[in-house]
Amino acid sequence: MTTINDIAKMANVSRTTVSRVFNNGYVSEDVRKRIMKIVEETGYTPSLSAKSLRTKKSGVIGVILPKISTETASRVVSGINEVVAKENFQILLTDTELQKEKEIEYIRLLKSRHVDGIILLATNINADLIKAITAADLPFISIGQDLPGVTSILYDDYHAASDVTNLLITHQHTKIAFIGVGEEDPSVGRQRKMGYLDTLAKFNLPIKEEWIEEGDFSIESGYECTKKIIKNSGTDLPSAIFAVTDRMAIGAMEYLREQGFSIPKDMAVAGIGASTMSKYLTPSLTTVDYFNKEAGEKAARHLLAQMIQKKDKEKFTQTYRLIKRDSV
Amino acid sequence: MTTINDIAKMANVSRTTVSRVFNNGYVSEDVRKRIMKIVEETGYTPSLSAKSLRTKKSGVIGVILPKISTETASRVVSGINEVVAKENFQILLTDTELQKEKEIEYIRLLKSRHVDGIILLATNINADLIKAITAADLPFISIGQDLPGVTSILYDDYHAASDVTNLLITHQHTKIAFIGVGEEDPSVGRQRKMGYLDTLAKFNLPIKEEWIEEGDFSIESGYECTKKIIKNSGTDLPSAIFAVTDRMAIGAMEYLREQGFSIPKDMAVAGIGASTMSKYLTPSLTTVDYFNKEAGEKAARHLLAQMIQKKDKEKFTQTYRLIKRDSV
DNA sequence: AACATGTGTGGAATCGATTACATGTCCTTT
DNA sequence: AAAGGACATGTAATCGATTCCACACATGTT
Numbered sequence: 001m002t003t004i005n006d007i008a009k010m011a012n013v014s015r016t017t018v019s020r021v022f023n024n025g026y027v028s029e030d031v032r033k034r035i036m037k038i039v040e041e042t043g044y045t046p047s048l049s050a051k052s053l054r055t056k057k058s059g060v061i062g063v064i065l066p067k068i069s070t071e072t073a074s075r076v077v078s079g080i081n082e083v084v085a086k087e088n089f090q091i092l093l094t095d096t097e098l099q100k101e102k103e104i105e106y107i108r109l110l111k112s113r114h115v116d117g118i119i120l121l122a123t124n125i126n127a128d129l130i131k132a133i134t135a136a137d138l139p140f141i142s143i144g145q146d147l148p149g150v151t152s153i154l155y156d157d158y159h160a161a162s163d164v165t166n167l168l169i170t171h172q173h174t175k176i177a178f179i180g181v182g183e184e185d186p187s188v189g190r191q192r193k194m195g196y197l198d199t200l201a202k203f204n205l206p207i208k209e210e211w212i213e214e215g216d217f218s219i220e221s222g223y224e225c226t227k228k229i230i231k232n233s234g235t236d237l238p239s240a241i242f243a244v245t246d247r248m249a250i251g252a253m254e255y256l257r258e259q260g261f262s263i264p265k266d267m268a269v270a271g272i273g274a275s276t277m278s279k280y281l282t283p284s285l286t287t288v289d290y291f292n293k294e295a296g297e298k299a300a301r302h303l304l305a306q307m308i309q310k311k312d313k314e315k316f317t318q319t320y321r322l323i324k325r326d327s328v
Numbered sequence: 329m330t331t332i333n334d335i336a337k338m339a340n341v342s343r344t345t346v347s348r349v350f351n352n353g354y355v356s357e358d359v360r361k362r363i364m365k366i367v368e369e370t371g372y373t374p375s376l377s378a379k380s381l382r383t384k385k386s387g388v389i390g391v392i393l394p395k396i397s398t399e400t401a402s403r404v405v406s407g408i409n410e411v412v413a414k415e416n417f418q419i420l421l422t423d424t425e426l427q428k429e430k431e432i433e434y435i436r437l438l439k440s441r442h443v444d445g446i447i448l449l450a451t452n453i454n455a456d457l458i459k460a461i462t463a464a465d466l467p468f469i470s471i472g473q474d475l476p477g478v479t480s481i482l483y484d485d486y487h488a489a490s491d492v493t494n495l496l497i498t499h500q501h502t503k504i505a506f507i508g509v510g511e512e513d514p515s516v517g518r519q520r521k522m523g524y525l526d527t528l529a530k531f532n533l534p535i536k537e538e539w540i541e542e543g544d545f546s547i548e549s550g551y552e553c554t555k556k557i558i559k560n561s562g563t564d565l566p567s568a569i570f571a572v573t574d575r576m577a578i579g580a581m582e583y584l585r586e587q588g589f590s591i592p593k594d595m596a597v598a599g600i601g602a603s604t605m606s607k608y609l610t611p612s613l614t615t616v617d618y619f620n621k622e623a624g625e626k627a628a629r630h631l632l633a634q635m636i637q638k639k640d641k642e643k644f645t646q647t648y649r650l651i652k653r654d655s656v
Numbered sequence: 657a658a659c660a661t662g663t664g665t666g667g668a669a670t671c672g673a674t675t676a677c678a679t680g681t682c683c684t685t686t
Numbered sequence: 687a688a689a690g691g692a693c694a695t696g697t698a699a700t701c702g703a704t705t706c707c708a709c710a711c712a713t714g715t716t
Contacts (some may be wrong), residue, residue, distance in 0.1 A: 003672055014696045019674060026694050043463055045440035049380040050672035053701050058377065060420070060441075069406035069621070071399075078397035081423050090437070091421045092388070095409050109418070112373035113388075135371055219604075250608050276547075280578050282610035293397070331702055342666045347704060354664050378702035381671050660715075667708080678697080685690085 002044045010042075011035045022046060052114055060092050061303060062110035062118040064103055068095045070217075071275050072292050073121065076143060079296025080119060087304060089116070100124050104132040111136045117303045119143060119296075124184045139306035141299045145187050146315065151306065153299045154317045157187045160288045161195025161244070163322050164270050167286065168240045169203055171328055173268060176200065177211035177238035179225045179248050192244045192272065211238050215248045222251025230259065240268035240328070246275040246287055253281065253327070268328045274321075283326035290320050330372045338370075339363045350374060380442055389631060390420045390438035390446040392431055398545075399603050400620050401449065404471060407624025408447060415632060417444070428452050432460040439464045445631045447471060447624075452512045467634035469627045473515050474643065479634070481627045482645045485515045488616045489523025489572065491650050492598050495614070496568045497531055499656055501596060504528065505539035505566035507553045507576050520572045520600070539566050543576045550579025558587065567595060568656070574599035574606050574615055581609065581655070596656045602649075611654030618648050 008015040011034050020027050021035050038044075052058040061084055065073045081091055092115060096102035103122065110118055117139035122129070125145055133140055133150055142152040168176050178196050183189040200207050210232040215221030222243055229238065241256075243249035249271030253263060261267045263283055271278065274289035295318050305311060336343040339362050348355050349363050366372075380386040389412055393401045409419055420443060424430035431450065438446055445467035450457070453473055461468055461478055470480040496504050506524050511517040528535050538560040543549030550571055558565065569584075571577035577599030581591060589595045591611055599606065602617035623646050633639060 004674095005672075015673080016675080016697080017695060020695090023674075025675095026692085028694060031694080043436075045436055047381065047672050048441045049377050049386065050701090051674075052377040053375065053381050053672080053703085054674045056701080067406075068409060069399075069402045071397075074397045074402040077421070078395075078423070081396060081421070082425075085423065090441070093405070093409070093419045093421045095406070095413065108371075108373055113376045113418070219608075254608065277605040277608065280547075280582065280605065281608060332704095333702075343703080344666060344668095344705080345664085348665090351704075353705095354662090356664060359664085375702050378671090379704075381673085381702080382704045384671080658716090660713105662713080663711085665708105665710085667706105669706085670704085672701105674700085676697105676699090679695085681692100681694080683690100683692080686688095 002042045004044075004046065007035065007038055007042065007044055010038050056114065057116055058114040059088060060090050060113070060115045061300075062092045062094065062106070062113070062115040064094050064096060064106050064110075064118065064120045066096055066098050066121055066123045068093070072273065072290075075292035076121060076296035076299075079293035079298075080300040081296075082293075083297050083300035084304065089304075098123065100126070100129070103129055107132045107136050111138060116307050117141070119299050119303060120147075122147060123188075125186055139303050141303050141306075143295055143299050145185075149313055151302055151311070151313045152315050153295050153302070154315060155187065155290050155295070156317050156320055157191035158195045160272060160290070160320045160322070161192040161242075162199045163195075164242055164272065164286070164288060165196050165199035167322060167324060167328060168242060168268060168270060169199070169205070171240075171264075171268065173238075173240040174205050175208075175211070175236070175238040175240070176205070177213075177229045177233075177241045179213050179215050179222060179229075179241065179243040179252065181215060181217060181244060188244055196242060208233075208236070208238075210234075210236075215243070215251075217245055217247060219247045219251040219254070222248030223255045224251070226252040226255040230255075238267070240264075240270070243269070243271050246271035246273040246278050246285060249285055249287070249327075250275075250277065250281065253285070264326065264328050270328055274323060278323075278325070281327070286325045286328040287323050288320050289323055291318055294318070329375075330370045332372075332374065335363065335366055335370065335372055338366050384442065385444055386442040387416060388418050388420050388441070388443045389628075390422065390434070390441070390443040392422050392424060392434050392438075392446065392448045394424055394426050394449055394451045396421070396423045400601065400618075403620035404449060404624035404627075407621035407626075408628040409624075410621075411625050411628035412632065417632075426451065428454070428457070432456055435460045435464050439466060444635050445469070447627050447631060448475075450475065451516075453514055467631050469631050469634075471623055471627050473513075477641055479630055479639070479641050480643050481623050481630070482643060483515065483618050483623070484645050484648055485519035486523045488600060488618075488648045488650070489520040489570075490527045491523075492570055492600065492614075492616060493524050493527035495650060495652060495656060496570060496596060496598060497527070497533070499568075499592075499596065501566075501568040502533050503536075503539070503564070503566040503568070504533065505541075505557045505561075505569045507541050507543050507550060507557075507569065507571040507580065509543060509545060509572060516572055524570060536561075536564070536566075538562075538564075543571070543579075545573055545575060547575045547579040547582070550576030551583045552579070554580040554583040558583075565595075568592075569595060569597050571597070571599050574601040574603040574613060577613055577615070577655075578603075578605065578609065581613070592654065592656050598656055602651060606651075606653070609655070614653045614656040615651050616648050617651055619646060622646065 122145040213225035278285035541553035606613035
């Protein structure tokens, strides 16, 4: 491996001069050319570990995901990457596989790797997490969860869920079932459920325990929850099912189809997430587009801004778009 | 930021000893405890830039993707991550956005970041690329393309495509249209097309130019290609369409549905990729599962093995599974 | 008793860059 | 003609770790 010293020796200059070639200081045209020629020939690239050690900047930003292989996550990462790549940053990816201790572990790890900033897609909020973030003392952005004291890019879960519920109501549905997720997830678990419950309450519609189930984001869980809802409802069946994610909604549709329900005639279905799939299902799925990629871009831009100068912690709420399709 | 020197001073030992605590050398129980206590209190974590500079190892492996937000890519990354995370490696992600010069650029970049190895999902093969890989002189794995002189995890594109074509033929189809991609992609572009063409030839079935179109992986291109095929075929319509990716197959189905074709009665459709979606479409899509995640895992394992000891360059061909569903 | 061996610790070089400071030219300006 | 500034280059300290070598001490071996 060639180093700056090798180049310096070959070009008969000090390594300072070589360094200056790469960091635009005063270097005469002659010398610059001579050095560049040697650089080309040897294929020398400066060691970024050394540079990072010296400058305390790595040109890397850390991203912590709950799970890589979901459409939401990959869209967000794609948005982040698009923005940071332009500024010659790379992404160091970590995946918690939904274990929340790992979020904290990875924050520490990324810190010791001298990343210049961190973007976290959190799935929960707890005191240790906040403490770890504060301790890291790095530019930090949270996407999807409102972490106190941390700049956050938020989805409007409450209103999105309200709107979906509302849409179902305007389509004459009065018996609306709900498939949610655990409430340790404040955004997807709590906010979306609140939106659902409050809207029902507002219209004086029945809230029945038998119509409310809790899944785990997976298609299968949507399927199982729907089965339970149908089973437990006896003769008082709901006429619509609102699942808080598209995947669970797809599971619901699957079960309903198997049981011979016609969608939306016998049972309407709606989700959230605007998965690619939602558009091509039969019937196409009513859902909410959260603009994940844009959220990633925005997060990246704010992170870069924070790296240049300290900013006050802010909260940004993304817009969303209700997509009415044939499943309702 | 606390450093090893701070810890050493606070514990009244030399920094050598502190280092030894983390790298299991001789340290007495007493001293070890004293140091660990201070480490806990200060939240000290060793600077990995410094460590990497000194040891020439970074604990990072570089991954070069053509596009992050595709199901294939995210599955592969997920597989890679699962394996390397266990060994405490992280992934440095780069996305070429389908520009092939960037593959080379990123190889250099990853090299200068001292990654311990690189996994590339290539979309093409060219001499410069091979040269860059050789020059990098790092443990290297290619997934999906057979790069000469590079350990490669390959999909069996030729036989997969043959099998799909065969399946269509056993279902009495004699007029089979084809939606491919550009041939600068040897695997998806060439091999799959060869599988299709050779199988038709084997059965003495007609190969008509009007039935062959070239898309660009997108759903929209599948839609457009199908439109062209239908338009250009006049009265001699094919009875089946084989698209080399699920997304293009979905576009095909979309167009056919719009035009009132019944699938598979009027026109059968098949894809490759086993996208999540394929299972939930109506009708469900016949496709080929490439086990992308397993490919990622395998790539990661081979990379780790190469990092421990130099290995001969090998070629591994993944198995695949033809999934016969209702669209055929 | 002399010597080898195992254990525990510190000193100092080293990895490959950046950068503050010093030095030396050569012009321009007053 | 002296001074000041712009330009060009070099010297050496520094970033935070690892690691070779040396040394000290305790214990075991012959």
